[in-house]
Amino acid sequence: MQPSVPYQPQESTPVQQDFNTNYYAGLYKEELLDNILPFWVQHSKDEKNGGYYTCLNRDGSVFDTDKFMWLQGREVWCFSHMFNKVAPRQEWLDMALHGAAFMEKYGRDKNGDWYFSLNEQGQPLVQAYNIFSDCFAAMGFAALDKAAPSDRFKEIALTTFENILRRQHNWKGTYNKAYPGTRSLKGFSLPMILCNLSLEMEHLLGAARVEAFIPTVLHEVMEVFYQPDKKLIVENVYHNGDFSDSFDGRLVNPGHGIEAMWFIMDLAKRLKAPALLRKACDIMLDTLEYGWDKQYGGILYFKDILGKPPQQLEWDQKLWWVHVEALIALAKGFIYTGDPRCAAWFKKVHDYTWQHFRDNQHGEWFGYLNRQGEVLLPLKGGKWKGCFHVPRALYQVYSTFEGQ
């Protein structure tokens, strides 16, 4: 891996005329190919036990050996995706196959549900209480099946997908601590991910089945979770769609709302629905404006829609994934609608992100900054940060700007 070249901000120029998408496309592609992917190829592969280490220090050395299924599945997806979309490099396919073999061997319980975590050798540590483990496993195996078609990969992806559908309305099962009936809330994450996952699995599910998911997701996101009076999406609402004045009901996660809007923009493009595209772009910009920290810059992690104190102590921190999802959404917003606000915001978020998250010394990007923008944890990967959001965003931004 080459040492990273320090990032130098572009000279400031009037944005609208001179928003140089070619410049950013080149920069993002180079960062993906020369910095991010080599870091994970070099540091995350567990040659002895299989699977990936994701708890990596600043210099890539391993600080913890536990294997979290979210991140195993996401890394399989990432290397498969790069093989499928960027270049058919054997090294990337090998990385994906390496993680998939470990997941296939150790990842599932007797019901076929995916554990939350395993130890280094593959023994289960935390039960299959979290359906997002299954979502990222299905996503990984579906992408891998495009890179290296296999009946086994297809079967794992499809069986997992059917299990997710079967469990989707009560996925916490016996681990659900909510008392039934008093305050039945539904979350915004699962419908979003299901839609995204079905698109990733379109070659296995067929277009008709994928398209059957779309109207529900559009309705849920744009009409149920979206609060028109505040122009914001909340994370949880009552099952009947009503607003819940509770910690969970008041919670806004700006990064999550912004991420959802680039999914919706992609759907709108597929559906050739310009009004929907316009609406998603506007919600994205409103959310960004709301989440932007006017005092220190960067996007806050959580806010309470009524301005009350959130219960999340980390509410004021700046997380990598929030910022890179915003960059994807702004790139798509600009290319799909031409809205100059997207260009101005892209430049602003880009400068913050590259100046604060990128590690010019050891490669890859930091994940967690405090409100002031200083590094809070010097890790490159951990329990939640792996080989996923940064490379996906670099790919999405450069390919969007290249008009792919």
Next chain:
Amino acid sequence: MQPSVPYQPQESTPVQQDFNTNYYAGLYKEELLDNILPFWVQHSKDEKNGGYYTCLNRDGSVFDTDKFMWLQGREVWCFSHMFNKVAPRQEWLDMALHGAAFMEKYGRDKNGDWYFSLNEQGQPLVQAYNIFSDCFAAMGFAALDKAAPSDRFKEIALTTFENILRRQHNWKGTYNKAYPGTRSLKGFSLPMILCNLSLEMEHLLGAARVEAFIPTVLHEVMEVFYQPDKKLIVENVYHNGDFSDSFDGRLVNPGHGIEAMWFIMDLAKRLKAPALLRKACDIMLDTLEYGWDKQYGGILYFKDILGKPPQQLEWDQKLWWVHVEALIALAKGFIYTGDPRCAAWFKKVHDYTWQHFRDNQHGEWFGYLNRQGEVLLPLKGGKWKGCFHVPRALYQVYSTFEGQ
């Protein structure tokens, strides 16, 4: 309630000779009686539905109406304790009885286990997955039974205590997400709380039963969870006592270790065991030195014993309870051992705490500061902060300095 008088630090004087315990005793007692208790009497009582509001804004107004059983039980304990130990004020007894009536009516499931939370009207929101709800309920009813003896209060305290003992080795029950056998860790909290609780219930359990708990707790805390090479207590170890090199096994919570040490100092005093007292005082001072933030002052919330990145994003924050527990431990350390380091540290922690946590404008104390010492959440109470740590600490410090 009177407006708070701004806190003025004492003139700096050489510590050892001039550590004015009378000054601090007066200050802490006055703060308890004139600021803290009136705040909760005025703002936390739900006159309509019963029980206490604990989610209070800076000015005491209610921002959320959910009722968390930890905090209901702790507030019953607090007002009962003040009635028992400080002055038999009817207002305090009424406050305790008010919360106990709500808890008795709505707080338990059909097994007699205490729910984690209820809504404003007392309907269950979150199941009885957390045994500390039961600990604080038993503690509250036992203290209330001293203030207003009643067969009902005795029965609730005793039944709850027996339930805790019955559940103690598998208290998460069906909510336990750990896969059995791969990494079986035990936590440091429950043995500590059980010991403390049995002491609180001595009038119901009898001295012999209480004293039967003591050797186990002393062994667990001082020999099993304490790591002599690092001179620190970890939060979790293997069931056989081995150190676990994992996120949970490496976790140090300095405030928790310091709190445990004042419990141990009290036990050592009861047992007339000066060597144990000395050891507990030394561990407390080592933990404080380790947890103290050399850059910004204050005590950090979490650290990793091997210096690795902790998984808690809030690791660098300054929490009220950590600081007030340290003040109790330092007051006891000074009075019980005469160690001048306790006096010097008391002054330092006192100054930080009173300057940063106390709200000179609206009364009571803030709970959550960022690393820099600025207010992170302007609340006076929430899901975890209620009428407990601050008043208990003010009482413990003044009564220790008064030699009670």
